[in-house]
Amino acid sequence: MLYSLAAMLRAAEWAVTAAFALATYLVLVLWTGGIGLWSLSELIAGAVLSAIVGMVAAPILWERGGFRILQPHRWVLFFFYLVGPFFLAMARANLDVAFRVITGRIRPGIVRFNPGLKTDLGKTLLANSITLTPGTLTVDVDDATGDFYVHWINVKSLEPKPEEVCGPFPSWARRIAE
Amino acid sequence: MIGELSFGVAAVVLAAFMGVSVLRLAIGPTAADRAVALDTVNTLVVTTMVLLGAAFGQVVYVDVAIVYALLSFVGTLYIARYLEGGLK
Amino acid sequence: MNVLIYIFLAIGAVFNGLGAVALLRFPDVYTRIHGATKCTTFGSIFSILAVVIYGFWRGGGQGGTLAVHALIALLFLLLTNPTGSHALARGAHRGGIRPFRAVVDRLEEKR
Structure with a gap:
């Protein structure tokens, strides 16, 4: 039970970091295409990149807690x-x-x-x-x-x-x- | 489109201020003074790039300014660490 | 709208120039950091806001992209500038530079 709680926390940290990275990327590539305001290739590239950024950065960023800011x-x-x-x-x-x-x-x-x-x-x-x-x-x-x-x-x-x-x-x- | 010319003029003025900062970079008595002058020049370069992006209608200049801001920040942190005496 | 852009560009140029002059005029590292950081940050806010207003005013894909990217550059500048100057001041103090004509130096007493 405790282990799964820790795993859920890791997953939440990753999700928050990846979502933030994706949002930043989407703001940077506004007005590039037809799906909403974005093109398909930009959406795919953004999803892949933000997943990687979440994996790399989440353990460092949330090292000392701080979920309050959400x-x-x-x-x-x-x-x-x-x-x-x-x-x-x-x-x-x-x-x-x-x-x-x-x-x-x-x-x-x-x-x-x-x-x-x-x-x-x-x-x-x-x-x-x-x-x-x-x-x-x-x-x-x-x-x-x-x-x-x-x-x-x-x-x-x-x-x-x-x-x-x-x-x-x-x-x-x-x-x-x- | 008078606006674009005014952005160019502002960029030239900021470039002149950059020259003033470089003066401090040249004569600064200690390493810390030079580092502060370099930091100021970095900020002015970012602002000038954004202004030039508006003057020439090129969004790429602004993207370069974003990357330059982040990279120069890392550079400043390393210089500060060196001033502390941490990089031996 | 043009007038607003001119005013913002003028304010930005004046305060950026003030930062550069403060760099020459003040006597030691810490006071120079004061002048340079505050003035260039404030001046850059106005200069970049002029670009943002111009971008949104021109509108369309290119103008909007210009405005949004300039806004992101401004955000990064606001985050990194005080942090960088804080790191420089701390490095200078640990490197043994004393404030000029200081009436009190608590950080020195701590060590």
Whole structure:
């Protein structure tokens, strides 16, 4: 029974990876022929290739679990996060950099804070968000403790709270990924 | 079709910025500086290729840009690993 | 629609140029990564969005293909750019480059 459960899990991992690869391929070869929007040869090639990709990539991608991201409401949240607070912060970041390029006024330092995220996906999301938003750049993440080491271009306090460095992003990352 | 010409102009402007980045690539005091400049040039190359694809009406250019983006990412990761001192 | 494309191309060019200038102007590796990554990513978003709008506006098979492929290129750029710069910053710090005039360096204290 246990063995068959593990086998089913492997099969599910393979199916999800192959489906994702197939979807990517089909988007890339849109408008090539008569069956729907695709030609027959493209459909066959896509099926074969995505099966192979699933076999090769599934054991690596799902090594540490993470099926949570397959829940669709997380995708909707992620989309709203991208077009809403993230985009605004990014626009602000660029004006900030423009200001600093012109005036040359910087007070850099590497600070540490702990947003309390546990999953790999949450940490990746937060680290990338921090890098693209005002005045901050993730230098290192301690996997064991979850500490973030962030290069801050305008240090305001030596022991900052997560909210001081990156605003509402930790709570968004928790909502999307955990 | 005035639009296509404007894409070409934008691509030329980005090529000029690429030249500015190459300046940092040439004078950068440390290896890390040069790596950062190379990363910037890679991003600009991808954007320029997409713009040129629109300017010439060739979708193939955009496909090349996609592959270039992924390959240059792998290259950047390897350079970063080298900077760490991991490739001896 | 033409005006929208011009505006997007202009914004993209300005911010890409800002990234290149930031690369020359800032004093050390980390601040250069700041400027270069943020500005080129933001500029590329607008430049490629102009291509996407142009593709959908022209329509048909070729225009649609152009737009969708440009969108995929943008997606990959958004995923890979911050990750690559993060790897470079980490590599630089482990390679022994200290931040210029830093008021605090917690990562150094850890080792």
